[in-house]
Amino acid sequence: MSKAELATAYNPQEHEQLIYTTWEQAGFFNPDNLPLEHTEPFAIMMPPPNVTGVLHLGHALENALMDTMARFQRLRGKKVLLLPGTDHAAVATQARVEKNLIESGKHTNPRQELGREKLLEVIREYAENSKSHIITQIKRMGTSCDWDRLAYTFDEQRSQAVTTLFKKMYDDGLIYRGYRVVNWSVTGQSTCSDDELEYTERTAKMYTFKYSKDFPITIASTRPETKLGDTAVAVHPSDPRYQQYVGKTFTVDVGAQKPLTIKVIADPHVDRLLGTGALGVTPAHSHIDYELYESRKGTADEIALTQVIGEDGCMTEAAGSEYAGLTVEAAREKFVHYLRDNDLLEQEEEITQNVGTSDRFGDIVEVVPMTQWFVAVNKDIPGRNKTLKDLLREAVTTGHKGDNNQKVAITPDRFEKIYLHWIDNLRDWCISRQIWWGHRIPAWYPPQNSSTQTDSQPEIYVGTQPPADTWKQDADTLDTWFSSGAWTFSTLGWPAQTKDLTDFHPTQWMQMGHELVFFWMARMILMSTYALDQLPFHNVYIHGLLRDEHGRKFSKSLKNGIDPIELSDKYGTDALRMSLLIGISPGNDSKFYEEKVEHWRNTINKFWNIARYILMNVTEIKRIPNQPPAQTLADEWILAEFDQLITDTTEHFANYQFSLAGEKLYEFTWSKLADWYIEIAKVEKNKDEILLFILEKLLILWHPFTPFVTETIWKQFETNELLMVQAWPSTMHSQTIPATFTKIQTIITSLRNARAQAKAPPGKVIPATITTQDSTELVTNNQAIIEQLARVNLTISNQPYTGQHISCIEHDYELYIPVTDTVKQALDTVKQSLQNYIAALEKKLANEQFVAKAPKEVVTQEQQKLTEAQEKIAKMV
RNA sequence: GGGUUCAUAGCUCAGUUGGUUAGAGCGCAUCCUUGACGUGGAUGAGGUCAGAGGUUCGAAUCCUCUUGAACCCACCA
Numbered sequence: 001m002s003k004a005e006l007a008t009a010y011n012p013q014e015h016e017q018l019i020y021t022t023w024e025q026a027g028f029f030n031p032d033n034l035p036l037e038h039t040e041p042f043a044i045m046m047p048p049p050n051v052t053g054v055l056h057l058g059h060a061l062e063n064a065l066m067d068t069m070a071r072f073q074r075l076r077g078k079k080v081l082l083l084p085g086t087d088h089a090a091v092a093t094q095a096r097v098e099k100n101l102i103e104s105g106k107h108t109n110p111r112q113e114l115g116r117e118k119l120l121e122v123i124r125e126y127a128e129n130s131k132s133h134i135i136t137q138i139k140r141m142g143t144s145c146d147w148d149r150l151a152y153t154f155d156e157q158r159s160q161a162v163t164t165l166f167k168k169m170y171d172d173g174l175i176y177r178g179y180r181v182v183n184w185s186v187t188g189q190s191t192c193s194d195d196e197l198e199y200t201e202r203t204a205k206m207y208t209f210k211y212s213k214d215f216p217i218t219i220a221s222t223r224p225e226t227k228l229g230d231t232a233v234a235v236h237p238s239d240p241r242y243q244q245y246v247g248k249t250f251t252v253d254v255g256a257q258k259p260l261t262i263k264v265i266a267d268p269h270v271d272r273l274l275g276t277g278a279l280g281v282t283p284a285h286s287h288i289d290y291e292l293y294e295s296r297k298g299t300a301d302e303i304a305l306t307q308v309i310g311e312d313g314c315m316t317e318a319a320g321s322e323y324a325g326l327t328v329e330a331a332r333e334k335f336v337h338y339l340r341d342n343d344l345l346e347q348e349e350e351i352t353q354n355v356g357t358s359d360r361f362g363d364i365v366e367v368v369p370m371t372q373w374f375v376a377v378n379k380d381i382p383g384r385n386k387t388l389k390d391l392l393r394e395a396v397t398t399g400h401k402g403d404n405n406q407k408v409a410i411t412p413d414r415f416e417k418i419y420l421h422w423i424d425n426l427r428d429w430c431i432s433r434q435i436w437w438g439h440r441i442p443a444w445y446p447p448q449n450s451s452t453q454t455d456s457q458p459e460i461y462v463g464t465q466p467p468a469d470t471w472k473q474d475a476d477t478l479d480t481w482f483s484s485g486a487w488t489f490s491t492l493g494w495p496a497q498t499k500d501l502t503d504f505h506p507t508q509w510m511q512m513g514h515e516l517v518f519f520w521m522a523r524m525i526l527m528s529t530y531a532l533d534q535l536p537f538h539n540v541y542i543h544g545l546l547r548d549e550h551g552r553k554f555s556k557s558l559k560n561g562i563d564p565i566e567l568s569d570k571y572g573t574d575a576l577r578m579s580l581l582i583g584i585s586p587g588n589d590s591k592f593y594e595e596k597v598e599h600w601r602n603t604i605n606k607f608w609n610i611a612r613y614i615l616m617n618v619t620e621i622k623r624i625p626n627q628p629p630a631q632t633l634a635d636e637w638i639l640a641e642f643d644q645l646i647t648d649t650t651e652h653f654a655n656y657q658f659s660l661a662g663e664k665l666y667e668f669t670w671s672k673l674a675d676w677y678i679e680i681a682k683v684e685k686n687k688d689e690i691l692l693f694i695l696e697k698l699l700i701l702w703h704p705f706t707p708f709v710t711e712t713i714w715k716q717f718e719t720n721e722l723l724m725v726q727a728w729p730s731t732m733h734s735q736t737i738p739a740t741f742t743k744i745q746t747i748i749t750s751l752r753n754a755r756a757q758a759k760a761p762p763g764k765v766i767p768a769t770i771t772t773q774d775s776t777e778l779v780t781n782n783q784a785i786i787e788q789l790a791r792v793n794l795t796i797s798n799q800p801y802t803g804q805h806i807s808c809i810e811h812d813y814e815l816y817i818p819v820t821d822t823v824k825q826a827l828d829t830v831k832q833s834l835q836n837y838i839a840a841l842e843k844k845l846a847n848e849q850f851v852a853k854a855p856k857e858v859v860t861q862e863q864q865k866l867t868e869a870q871e872k873i874a875k876m877v
Numbered sequence: 878g879g880g881u882u883c884a885u886a887g888c889u890c891a892g893u894u895g896g897u898u899a900g901a902g903c904g905c906a907u908c909c910u911u912g913a914c915g916u917g918g919a920u921g922a923g924g925u926c927a928g929a930g931g932u933u934c935g936a937a938u939c940c941u942c943u944u945g946a947a948c949c950c951a952c953c954a
Contacts, residue, residue: 008913009916010914206953206954219954221954269952270954271953274953275954276954278954279952280954288954289952291952292952353953417880418949421949421950422949425950514948545948549889551946582891583902587881589882589947591890595889595902595903595904596889599902599903603902603916604916605916606914606917608914609914609916610913611913612914613913616913651893657893660893666901667901678913749919753921756919757921759907761908762909762918763909834898844934850935852934853934854934855896857896858896861896865898
């Protein structure tokens, strides 16, 4: 093989594009093309980025995580499938496009002005653009995903899965159409689920008042205008203050056209100590009040429901003609005025409260009753004697179907608790949206029923095609998370029973940000355990959020966003990946700034130069399959260190401790291999085999993190194989790191230190003497190394030294170099700290308890430390 | 109201099941064009691990409380 010709500095721009193309052409991103020995499947489904725009740093982090894991597993011989995709992201995308249209000044109300088909076309075009951009970006990140299996939540295959799933759940009675209160975004003119609410704090006024003079109970509210829709007052069953009124119905005049009919009911959920201890019940505009209403339906205690706020966010006729058409704010003001004028207002108090706003449209969400589609989470699944909630719980507690081996392991495990708590509070999931961008609800109504939606039981047909042409499809679309929930199996061909499904489901590993635990992780568990009777994945790794250097979120409004592609251009993708992965721990947010990328660019360049040195200096570039024998102490040391590195790296990767794996690799490569062994190799010579052996395996170990630079260097070995499918190195486990080498290192460092203190010019060779009472063999054997690395001319003796020189003591050796005052001073400081150290150790060992109770090896260890320190100081005095 | 996480060198962060004289990077100081690398090399300064108690022979690590920061959840009437 010819000698290497490599540039003095690594330039990622020159190589990355080419390397990615090489990989794509080789076909190993597709598991079907992997060499036959890759048998055990390992699947990771990429969380599909929303087609709302370009990828940000968070996506870069996810790609780095997934690809590092995928490459590690592939190198370990797994049949790896990393399946890429994008998400149509229903509301998010439509909201974005509408916003763009309005901001561009072309439209003021895109839905009205364009109509359904035309608007959908605009959104589709936007989404397609965004998709191709995203795919380019994923490739830039080096992600080794199978482009043959590229999926989109809104493509035909996935739509079929969604329809099938919907029908299956409908037939099982788990999806129903019903009239219930929902969260309504007036701006978006659509429902949203509880999880799509973002709570923001604001100050509000709490009003304490009576409906009328002759009504005996005082209530409180921050939304007095909704009280026009009250139909009951709830009190605690054993509250003596109100017991006499329970069961009675009052007709109260609230100054509106129609008087209210208020029934006093008793309910144990009422907190006697909160507020006035009595709760004005507004079934139409509060989730909890609705439950009070629903649980009494059909009983003697039944209460009514009056909707006073409409879909337009204004008061309805039911609020009375004086109020109808007013905005809620205006109605509130008017009603409070009335209360004040009639002396009914007892108290006004400023409080801070959390209000739910729509995460996509931003407006405060109104609770209104409507006919919508829901997933019933508390209903028994036919033939399984379990509810969807039960399935959700089982997956992380007892294991699916009580099987401990079918358990989703969450890293870090604290998210288990958060997840379970979420299940406890979970209500039926509203899945219908009134936006247009999304999977159309596969339900059909006969022509005559189309306008009378509030009828309790309209005729419904659920399926792909209507029973007759005259039937009309439901106008609504599905919550985007309904399709995302099926992602782990819709991507593998379900509902068809494909080979992919058999091979790769349940998937092995999934990573996501903690904000998606409820939205997505939970929904995937729900869908998969329900539809496939399988877990969606065995392991979930939850990563934190990336923040800027000040700890703020990256956001458009703060304009603090950093484009990952720009960083990739400037520093290389490998450096970007490292900067994202090192220094993070599962579940915790981390700060990101450009200096990190710069540091890793430097590290990669260092690695490049290590390879360059080795490849340019060996007589022949060749692969060394087996560990070469050690000729010297240094050889023995580096081989043992390398063996340990393999063990550590493997373990850390397998435990998802990416940061630790990276730190170990970094430390070995720079601080051990480059700083010591290569420098020694220049003195000892003839180390071609060991250097090549280590380089080759080290390329493999780094490859999951830094695929581009490692594959580029690998080309110098001139094999026709690719690095990405080499075998992960195995360890010998039998090698111990020789402590004697550490002594040589310490001697060298000590001599360098002494030189620096003596102000000896770095290039100048100075005389030094080493004396020892023990054998001089170790020092003699490594004399050349010490002389070269410490730049000294060495005299070795086993006789006490008598000259006019200053000493420092390391292990059993006394080191002497020519005396200067600065060295004396430095030596005094060392002596002082050594004395403190000895004192601490003596105290510890004098403690009988310690000697009695601590494990023997710890005591011996401490004793040894003391002896060493004492000997050292004895020689210094 | 309930819950979670975090607090370690000037800055950003590691520190796996309690046993190191507590580590790294950046920054800082002194010095070095020794032909792999100045995107480099050598050496060094800098920390009572937020505070107070406790458990233990032994705590940055476990427990309790306090202080400060961030976040999640909830039917705050």
